[in-house]
Amino acid sequence: MNTLNEFSFPTHIIFGPGARKRMGETLLSRALKRPLLITDQGITSLPMTAEICELVAAGNCDVRKFDGVQGNPIYSQVQAGLQAYRDHNADCIIALGGGAPVDVSKAVAVMVNHPGSLFDYEDRSDAKPIDKPVPPILAVPTTAGTGSEVGRSTVISEDDTHVKRIIFSPKLLPNPVFADPELLLALPASITAATGMDALTHLVEARLARGYHPMCDGIAIEGLRMVARNLRACVDYARNGTGATPEHLTARGEMLLASIMGAVAFQKGLGVTHSLAHSLSTVKDMHHGLANGIMISYAMAFNAADASLQPVFRIMAQAVGAPEESAGGFLRWIDELREAIGIPTGLAGQGVTDADLENLTRFAFQDGCHQLNPRTVSADDLRNMYAQSLRV
Structure with a gap:
């Protein structure tokens, strides 16, 4: 490495x-x-x-x-x-x-x-x-x-x-x-976490996106393994002020590769998390990685309700080493990762209120990313995901 x-x-x-x-x-x-x-x-x-x-x-x-x-x-x-x-x-x-x-x-x-x-x-x-x-x-x-x-x-x-x-x-x-x-060794913990969640979201949504692209699917899964091995460690290194140790350098390198692999993989497509996040950047000027990091749990819970997607969720759960190789196990792994690296669990503390729901929903529905989401998304679905994130 x-x-x-x-x-x-x-x-x-x-x-x-x-x-x-x-x-x-x-x-x-x-x-x-x-x-x-x-x-x-x-x-x-x-x-x-x-x-x-x-x-x-x-x-x-x-x-x-x-x-x-x-x-x-x-x-x-x-x-x-x-x-x-x-x-x-x-x-x-x-x-x-x-x-x-x-x-x-x-x-x-x-x-x-x-x-x-x-x-x-x-x-x-x-x-x-x-x-x-x-x-x-x-x-x-x-x-x-x-x-x-x-x-x-x-x-x-x-x-x-x-x-x-x-x-x-x-x-x-x-x-x-x-x-x-x-060049990433001095990256602050908060930026390491938010950008890392952006890479994770690219990899997850690329693997779930509609269409047939086994090369992108394979790249996405290997990228997920890299994120699972290294994101939490990179945030800890940043919090502790760790310098250029071989372990820190390896972790940063794998996260850099995972980021690159995520962008390669999403040639296949993205999904509803990105539509939700793009709207948050448009309406509230929220950092894109932070928006993805907050909304991915709600978006994946929505997708996991589709029984036909369970095999893909099992593959992803296995890739990240979740204790339970299931959709539920994968969702719990995401939630535990978010908590460990300091990503908020909802939008309530991010300057978002119920008064923003209609604008957020309108821009999210206009965004093209959700069109390749594996489960069809309505405006009401988007509004519900935002509403759920405000109740946490």
Whole structure:
């Protein structure tokens, strides 16, 4: 685990401790000279950002930093990033951070050579095609959750309504990805927990999603094993201030791989948890991983009521080592994990009230993720899941 490795599935991934140190030579080999580094305001002041800039400069590059990304990314952040790209006369983008900087990086890359609004290229039947060159995107993930670094899409919200829009194209795949677990060693416990629950939700929903995709199913199950082995340990290491021990590095590396595998697996589809979570981000600006971590128990209880899904729940329960290999055993394992890593059991303490139910339900029902949920979901079902989470 603690050695350098390379993969090309679905993109070129340089994985292992010190992977980031390959950045300068990679830029040099591709004759890229003027990268724009896109990151967020939480990362920009950390030592890793200065180190990344030094590594890039070692490739004889003139790097400029744009750190105007915040929380759930919105269109105005993309526009500001595009202006920074043009002001620098950049020839590539380096995405440093979690899902938000990576998504903004992809959106900026689309807009470099595609005129009009970003949302003209939204993933819908009447959208304009992304048919012009997109500048190279190199990704350096600093969390283990979204897996956006190996995804073909970007999710950007409207400024006023916070409605999430999805832009999709194979051209948005970063290449390469420098997946370096050393960059996750100082991640706080709360972020480790929330992003880890995001990865877990991707893996669970991908395995349950409608359709036939045995490759994604297999990847999802192996990713679940990795989360079960390592998420609780990573949170404990963060709480205890554990440094770069071999055990900590291995756990962070496996969580980073589990995050990547979750994003690969959900090519098959996602489900109702994500519709519930997307709406919470839209209406309440809640962190996506936290929203998934809270709502997954209610969503999985809904799915577990379908008798035809019991075999899949047994497989997942076995993968995570639940004492009881059943749907009930798997649900109890999730609840115990949430409690151990500090994820709230409901929405009542998160600024959500009964007055939000109609808005939350409306946006969740409009969200496309639940269409691939293995059990058909109605608006009333969504409202009931939110209501249950408010009564805890």
